[in-house]
Amino acid sequence: xxxxxxxxxxxxxxxxxxxxxxxxxxxxxxxxxxxxxxxxxxxxxxxxxxxxxxxxxxxxxxxxxxxxxxxxxxxxxxxxxxxxxxxxxxxxxxx
Numbered sequence: 001x002x003x004x005x006x007x008x009x010x011x012x013x014x015x016x017x018x019x020x021x022x023x024x025x026x027x028x029x030x031x032x033x034x035x036x037x038x039x040x041x042x043x044x045x046x047x048x049x050x051x052x053x054x055x056x057x058x059x060x061x062x063x064x065x066x067x068x069x070x071x072x073x074x075x076x077x078x079x080x081x082x083x084x085x086x087x088x089x090x091x092x093x094x095x
Contacts, residue, residue: 013083016043029072037072046076050083058084 008014016039019028024040037045058064064081068074 011082012079016046016079029075031071035072042076043079046079046083049076049080053080053084053086058086060085062086 010018016028019026020039020043025038027036028039028042029035029037053064064077064084064086066074066077066081068077
């Protein structure tokens, strides 16, 4: 008898949720200066930002623009914007 594997589509938000549930204290973000943040801390921050976007009445069809260097702030937005049910398209500005 064979059992079919459970297939769960992953999105950035569902990936973060799973990682925070399975590895809450593991480092999710580490910077060159040595600052670290666990998956549970990172998820909590991303959820706070997503909630702020919802409270600001950001809705379907609205554009959310973020100007941030590569790092924790940009990464947080990568999860917060879709967490607020908005499409996310990252663009890297030309130098």
